[in-house]
Amino acid sequence: MSRIWGVLAWFAGIVFFAPVAWMFLTSLHSESDAATNPPSLTAPLTLDGYAEFFDAGAWPPLINSFSASIGSTIIVLLLAIPAAYALSIKPVEKWTDVLFFFLSTKMMPVVAALLPIYLIAQFSGMLDNISFLTLLYCSMNLPIAVWLMRSFLAEVPKEILEAASIDGAGLVTTLRRVVAPIAMPGIAATALICFIFSWNELLFARVLTGVVAGTAPVYLTGFVTSQGLFLAKVCAAAVVVSLPVLIAGFAAQDKLVQGLSLGAVK
Amino acid sequence: MAVITRERSVVDRPPPVPRRDYSKWARRGPLLPALIFLIIVTQLPFVATLVISFMKWNSLDPGSRGFAGFDNYVNVFTDPDLRSSVVNTIVLTASVVLISLVLGLGLALLLDKKFKGRGLVRTMLIAPFLVVPVAAALIWKHVLYNPEYGLFNGILNWLGFDAQPDWISTMPMSAVVLSLVWQWTPFMMLILLAGLQSKPIEPVEAATIDGASSFQIFRYLTFPHLRQYLELGGLLGSIYIVQNFDAVFTITSGGLGTANLPYMIYQTFYQAHEYGEASAAGVIVVAGSIIIATFALRTVSSLFKEEKR
Numbered sequence: 304m305s306r307i308w309g310v311l312a313w314f315a316g317i318v319f320f321a322p323v324a325w326m327f328l329t330s331l332h333s334e335s336d337a338a339t340n341p342p343s344l345t346a347p348l349t350l351d352g353y354a355e356f357f358d359a360g361a362w363p364p365l366i367n368s369f370s371a372s373i374g375s376t377i378i379v380l381l382l383a384i385p386a387a388y389a390l391s392i393k394p395v396e397k398w399t400d401v402l403f404f405f406l407s408t409k410m411m412p413v414v415a416a417l418l419p420i421y422l423i424a425q426f427s428g429m430l431d432n433i434s435f436l437t438l439l440y441c442s443m444n445l446p447i448a449v450w451l452m453r454s455f456l457a458e459v460p461k462e463i464l465e466a467a468s469i470d471g472a473g474l475v476t477t478l479r480r481v482v483a484p485i486a487m488p489g490i491a492a493t494a495l496i497c498f499i500f501s502w503n504e505l506l507f508a509r510v511l512t513g514v515v516a517g518t519a520p521v522y523l524t525g526f527v528t529s530q531g532l533f534l535a536k537v538c539a540a541a542v543v544v545s546l547p548v549l550i551a552g553f554a555a556q557d558k559l560v561q562g563l564s565l566g567a568v569k
Numbered sequence: 570m571a572v573i574t575r576e577r578s579v580v581d582r583p584p585p586v587p588r589r590d591y592s593k594w595a596r597r598g599p600l601l602p603a604l605i606f607l608i609i610v611t612q613l614p615f616v617a618t619l620v621i622s623f624m625k626w627n628s629l630d631p632g633s634r635g636f637a638g639f640d641n642y643v644n645v646f647t648d649p650d651l652r653s654s655v656v657n658t659i660v661l662t663a664s665v666v667l668i669s670l671v672l673g674l675g676l677a678l679l680l681d682k683k684f685k686g687r688g689l690v691r692t693m694l695i696a697p698f699l700v701v702p703v704a705a706a707l708i709w710k711h712v713l714y715n716p717e718y719g720l721f722n723g724i725l726n727w728l729g730f731d732a733q734p735d736w737i738s739t740m741p742m743s744a745v746v747l748s749l750v751w752q753w754t755p756f757m758m759l760i761l762l763a764g765l766q767s768k769p770i771e772p773v774e775a776a777t778i779d780g781a782s783s784f785q786i787f788r789y790l791t792f793p794h795l796r797q798y799l800e801l802g803g804l805l806g807s808i809y810i811v812q813n814f815d816a817v818f819t820i821t822s823g824g825l826g827t828a829n830l831p832y833m834i835y836q837t838f839y840q841a842h843e844y845g846e847a848s849a850a851g852v853i854v855v856a857g858s859i860i861i862a863t864f865a866l867r868t869v870s871s872l873f874k875e876e877k878r
Contacts, residue, residue, distance in 0.1 A: 309684030315676055316690035322751065323696045325720055326708050342723040382606060385599030395596045399873075401604070403866060408611045410862035412812045414831040415851030418838050419617035442610035445603060503701050506814045506831070510839060520703045520815075527819055529711065534718070537711050541704035552699035553692065560759040563805070 330538035337534040352535030356543065359536075364522035365543070367433050371508075371518060372501035375440035376494050379448045382441070384490070387452035392459065392482070402453065409446040417510060424511055433516040439507055444497040451496065451562055455489025456482070492558030495551040502548055519544045615855065622848035629842045641849035651850060653826065654833035658811060660742065661829055665749045666806040670799060672750065673757025680758070681765045698755040706819035709748040710737065714820075741825035745816050753810065757802045764798030765791070797872060804865035811858065830854050 328344070329337045330353065336346035390398045420439065421430075429435035459482055467477045505520040512521060523544060526537050552559060625637035645651050680691055697705070713720045716735040725732060737744045768791065776786050814831045817823055823832040830850060838847035 306684075308679055308682040309686075312676075312679040312682070312684060312690050313686065315679065316693040319751065319754070320693035320696055322708060322713060322720075323700060326700075326712065329712060338718040340718045340723050341726045342718075342720060382603040386603035389596060389598070389600035393596050395600060396593075401600065403870065405603075405607065406869065407862060407866060408607055410808050410858060410865060411611070411615065412831070412851075412854045412858050414812060414814070414834050415618050415848075415855045416611070416614035417834065418621065418844060418847055418851065419614040421838075422617075423614075439610070442607060445607055449603060499699075503703075505703050505818070506835065509818075510835070520701060523701075523703045523707060524819070526707050526711070527822065534712055537707055541700070541708055545699065545701045545704050548701055549696070549699045552695065556692075556695065559695070560763045563756060563759070 326538045326541055329534055330542045332535050334532040334535050337538070338532050352539035353543070355536050356539045361519075361522065361540070361543070364517050364519045367512075367516055368502055368519040368544075369547075371433055371437045371440055372498050374434075374437045375444060375501050376497045378437070378441045379444045379497050380490065380494060382445060383448035383452050383493070386449050387456050388482075390449070390453045391456040392464065402450065405446040405449045413443070414506065417506065420507070421510055430511060431513040431516045433512070436508060436511055436516060436518070439511075440501040440504065443504070444500055447500070447562060448493050448497055451493045451558075452486075452489065454561065455486050455493070458489075459485045489558075492555045492562065495555035496559070496562035499548050499551050499555075502551075618848045618851045618855075621844055622852045624845050624848075626844040627842050628844060637845055641845040642853075644846055645849045645853065648846075650828070651833055651837075651846075654828045654830050655853075657742070657827060658829040658831075661746060661749075661813070661817075661827075662807055662810045664746050665753060665810050666803050668746070668750045669753040669757045669806065670803055672754045673802065674761055674795075674799070676754065676758040677761035677765055680762055694758060695755050697751050698753070700752070702752065702815040703819055705752055706748060706816045709744070709751075710820045714744055737820065738825065741821050741827045745820050745827055748820060749810065749813065749816050753806055757806065760802040760805075761795060761798055764795050768794045797868060800868045801865075801872065804861060804868055807861050808858070808865060811854075811861070 331348040331350070332343070332346050333349050333351055336343050337352075339346075389395050390402055395401065424430045424432075424435055463481055464477065467481050472480070503520065504518075505524070508518040508521045509524065512518065523540060526533070526540065555562070622641055623637060623639070625633060625635045625640065627633065676694060680687060680694070684690075700708070711719075714736040716722060716733060719736070721736060722733045772790055773786055776790060781789075812831055813829065814835065817827055817829055817832045818835075821827040823836060828836070831854070834847050834850050834854070837843045837850065
């Protein structure tokens with residue numbers, strides 16, 4: 304009986320993974336081999352698709368994406384860690400209400416805020432500016448980061464904190480020597496999840512950026528309409544743009560659920 | 570009366586005021602930057618949206634800007650395109666959430682068993698969720714659905730079928746739904762798997778000893794425990810998919826009757842420059858989201874209380 308379950312699970316895994324595997328394989332084929340029907344599985348491999356993708360000016364959008372995602376992740380951590388501290392280790396009064404306020408902002412559709420944000424950007428001359436987008440990504444990820452960091456900081460045992468304070472450790476020492484080592488894996492996971500969300504974002508980037516500050520997803524929308532034989536190039540582009548997320552996602556695999564459910568599920 | 574009040578005020582007299590305030594604010598201090606930033610960036614734009622939704626404002630015709638009353642709302646509700654986008658949003662969200670919940674439940678139950686290579690299968694199943702959404706939509710559109718050289722028709726050809734359907738133009742909504750189900754099933758699976766693995770083992774052992782069948786164990790023990798995880802997956806999935814823009818924008822460009830509300834708002838404001846109407850539609854999306862969010866917050870809060878206990 305258990306053998307059947309194993310076979311079924313493997314089958315499901317292969318079915319779900321097939322489009323990803325096919326994307327990798329096609330990205331390594333020449334354009335003419337990528338567009339055959341029936342598909343050619345064993346065609347010779349080449350890096351032409353990647354070469355063409357990078358030659359066509361893929362670097363600026365990739366760099367924009369990196370700076371918006373990494374920049375916003377750093378700012379979010381700087382804001383979220385103290386906030387999470389004030390919601391767990393030394394909680395303010397009514398801290399659960401504050402926590403749920405953070406969560407409720409994440410449940411509002413961003414599309415409804417799109418127009419005013421566009422008008423503000425236009426008014427302040429920040430259209431097509433990567434710093435403005437970075438700031439928006441901070442607001443998008445801050446609630447998630449606060450929730451995650453709070454659940455990680457709540458795991459720091461009260462006894463250890465008390466012991467540290469009895470031994471005369473000041474705030475800085477406590478943070479550096481007691482809290483940080485326990486919270487470090489949580490901070491890393493939070494950073495990876497914030498990075499993924501910023502990296503994936505399309506709607507704001509599409510509306511607020513143009514030729515200068517366009518991000519990688521915006522660059523990918525250039526492939527929405529067909530351009531003759533271009534499957535290998537599309538696949539190469541999809542692989543390159545997805546690679547950072549695949550790496551970050553697999554690295555944060557254990558904490559991924561916790562992040563996506565906003566800390567509700569361990 | 571006066572006496573009582575005075576008495577109480579004496580009894581409840583707070584500790585010296587300045588010290589107390591200081592320690593309160595010392596606690597609040599670290600929270601304030603995040604809170605203030607979030608209020609400014611996320612709450613004020615909604616207020617602006619609400620204001621603009623009552624204005625007549627087309628950026629191509631700035632001279633005509635003025636107060637419009639409820640005109641924009643009337644337009645939104647009488648415009649057949651906008652009405653169908655409401656229906657599309659509901660159809661898209663409900664079908665993606667339900668199908669991926671059912672598939673995710675099946676996969677989570679499979680992954681909860683012991684078999685060779687379980688870790689690898691889990692990793693393979695998560696992969697679809699880690700492809701950038703626009704990239705995933707592009708792959709489905711060009712590499713899988715393409716009628717001439719797409720993988721689906723290639724497989725049909727391989728298996729000896731003559732049919733070579735044009736998937737996107739014959740079933741546009743299903744095409745979008747299928748690509749999203751592929752991306753969201755892993756999400757549901759991860760949440761439900763976490764639920765399954767947090768299930769206490771003793772009742773199941775007791776039931777097995779008492780001779781309960783595996784179906785009975787699922788029906789009376791596993792399922793009730795999983796219920797709140799199913800709710801959570803469904804609600805979070807709804808919140809994310811109601812807002813979906815990437816798949817609709819990429820696969821059908823909002824054509825063939827698949828435009829949902831986010832796409833419609835994007836188009837009304839970005840291409841038609843109807844600021845007032847776009848804002849009115851935005852307010853309606855917010856109202857809808859508040860309903861889902863209320864239930865979602867309740868579920869999260871019940872899981873949260875359980876954890877704190």
